[in-house]
Amino acid sequence: MTEDSTAQELMAAYGISLEEETAEEYRGLLVVAEGQQGQVSEASLAALGVGRDLADAFGARLEVLLLGAGEDQAPGLISRGADAVLLPQAPAAYQAQAWLAALVSAVQTRRPEVVLLAGTDITRDLAPRAAQCLDTGLIGGAQELRAEADERLVVGIVPLYGGRLLGEFACPVRRPQFIALAEKVGRVPSEDRWRTGEVVHLPA
Amino acid sequence: MEIVVCIKQVPDTAAEIIPTPDGTAIRTEGIPWVMNPYDEYALEEALRIKERLGGTVTALCLGPESAASTLRTGAAMGADNLVHLTDPAFEGSDPHAAAQALAAALRGMKCDLIWCGKLAVDDCSGYVGTALAELLGLPHISAVIKVELEAGKVVAHRETEAGTAVVSCPLPAVLTAEKGLNEPRYPKALDIMKAKRKDLQTVTAADLGLSPDRVGAAGALTRVTKFERPPERGGGRVIEAPTAEAVEQLVAALRQEAKVL
Numbered sequence: 023m024t025e026d027s028t029a030q031e032l033m034a035a036y037g038i039s040l041e042e043e044t045a046e047e048y049r050g051l052l053v054v055a056e057g058q059q060g061q062v063s064e065a066s067l068a069a070l071g072v073g074r075d076l077a078d079a080f081g082a083r084l085e086v087l088l089l090g091a092g093e094d095q096a097p098g099l100i101s102r103g104a105d106a107v108l109l110p111q112a113p114a115a116y117q118a119q120a121w122l123a124a125l126v127s128a129v130q131t132r133r134p135e136v137v138l139l140a141g142t143d144i145t146r147d148l149a150p151r152a153a154q155c156l157d158t159g160l161i162g163g164a165q166e167l168r169a170e171a172d173e174r175l176v177v178g179i180v181p182l183y184g185g186r187l188l189g190e191f192a193c194p195v196r197r198p199q200f201i202a203l204a205e206k207v208g209r210v211p212s213e214d215r216w217r218t219g220e221v222v223h224l225p226a
Numbered sequence: 227m228e229i230v231v232c233i234k235q236v237p238d239t240a241a242e243i244i245p246t247p248d249g250t251a252i253r254t255e256g257i258p259w260v261m262n263p264y265d266e267y268a269l270e271e272a273l274r275i276k277e278r279l280g281g282t283v284t285a286l287c288l289g290p291e292s293a294a295s296t297l298r299t300g301a302a303m304g305a306d307n308l309v310h311l312t313d314p315a316f317e318g319s320d321p322h323a324a325a326q327a328l329a330a331a332l333r334g335m336k337c338d339l340i341w342c343g344k345l346a347v348d349d350c351s352g353y354v355g356t357a358l359a360e361l362l363g364l365p366h367i368s369a370v371i372k373v374e375l376e377a378g379k380v381v382a383h384r385e386t387e388a389g390t391a392v393v394s395c396p397l398p399a400v401l402t403a404e405k406g407l408n409e410p411r412y413p414k415a416l417d418i419m420k421a422k423r424k425d426l427q428t429v430t431a432a433d434l435g436l437s438p439d440r441v442g443a444a445g446a447l448t449r450v451t452k453f454e455r456p457p458e459r460g461g462g463r464v465i466e467a468p469t470a471e472a473v474e475q476l477v478a479a480l481r482q483e484a485k486v487l
Binding site: 116118144148155158159177188192 | 355361453
């Protein structure tokens with residue numbers, strides 16, 4: 023088998039354990055938004071709405087990592103609830119490795135307590151790999167979220183066994199908590215053109 | 227071509243799933259167990275590749291002792307080697323903990339191609355396949371509906387919202403199987419008999435050099451706080467009012483209750 027060089031093993035090699043760090047070092051939400059032909063997808067806008075509700079419950083800041091679309095899409099994200107839009111150096115067309123690197127690096131530098139992703143095929147391709155790289159927990163396919171504001175935990179309700187059972191999941195052990203929504207969860211928030219926010223160009 | 231297929235034993239998709247009274251687990255008595263359907267697609271494809279190009283197919287399964295029957299099903303379909311990761315230390319694994327154990331086993335195996343199902347129909351997490359790729363430092367292609375092998379690389383088709391994407395990556399690689407990839411074979415009665423006598427290698431956490439706090443419940447990063455049955459679907463509702471008023475009420479209900487407008 024090939025030599026591995028995952029973040030987890032590098033950290034183990036240097037004796038770094040995420041659990042030693044306090045959860046307080048992670049604050050705020052990061053919503054991952056995807057572009058389709060240069061426009062932010064509806065699924066991502068709906069996830070932004072879900073994220074805004076969580077951020078309000080936590081009294082936290084919400085940043086959007088925008089992949090596959092340009093700076094022209096930032097005002098629409100800010101007017102719908104983003105406090106900041108992060109623009110990484112990544113190709114506009116989906117490419118697993120490059121988008122993974124952009125997501126992992128954004129999490130490492132912005133240190134959100136929650137990473138929220140829409141229920142898309144790119145999320146299903148990317149989220150487990152990103153969570154594993156960061157050695158943190160992932161709730162996949164959540165159809166509903168609940169904020170436990172005191173513990174700063176997100177509880178995700180996930181249909182299991184083909185919808186024959188519902189499970190309530192949380193990721194209490196590590197930060198950030200990765201949450202991937204099920205398809206068609208959330209609504210596109212209405213625009214507030216007076217909302218302000220920043221646009222941040224992330225280094226490569 | 228050396229191929230390893232990760233297979234999982236899951237409750238039959240028609241089985242009734244009932245939570246235990248305390249809501250922290252599911253009742254397992256009387257449940258018929260089967261190979262996860264997406265893993266069947268993965269195994270079938272691995273067998274077809276072997277039939278074309280030669281090599282071996284190894285079925286790798288993490289699960290309790292009773293999961294050996296699913297490995298036997300794999301052997302009846304045509305898997306050459308059976309490896310069963312089974313140890314009380316693995317109990318209570320979440321997808322993250324399961325991936326650590328499977329990755330440790332895969333590191334010790336020679337493989338050009340690793341197949342998984344795109345998700346298991348029990349927890350529906352879809353975590354393990356691509357997480358394995360990350361743990362092993364390999365490229366992955368997920369939710370594959372068609373695959374071709376060329377010298378040292380794999381070309382796969384995957385269904386996306388925008389249409390079919392054709393993706394290629396070098397070998398070794400991890401692929402996850404989507405419905406539609408193939409029609410899995412039914413094992414012949416004689417092969418089912420032969421599979422019962424096939425060697426089955428059992429592997430423990432200690433054999434893999436895994437510390438007990440990285441696997442099973444201790445290594446899990448997600449917690450289940452509750453299982454419950456979904457609410458019964460209510461019947462329809464008839465809005466009785468003069469047309470103009472009924473329309474108003476319907477629009478209000480679609481907006482506020484159904485939230486589809």
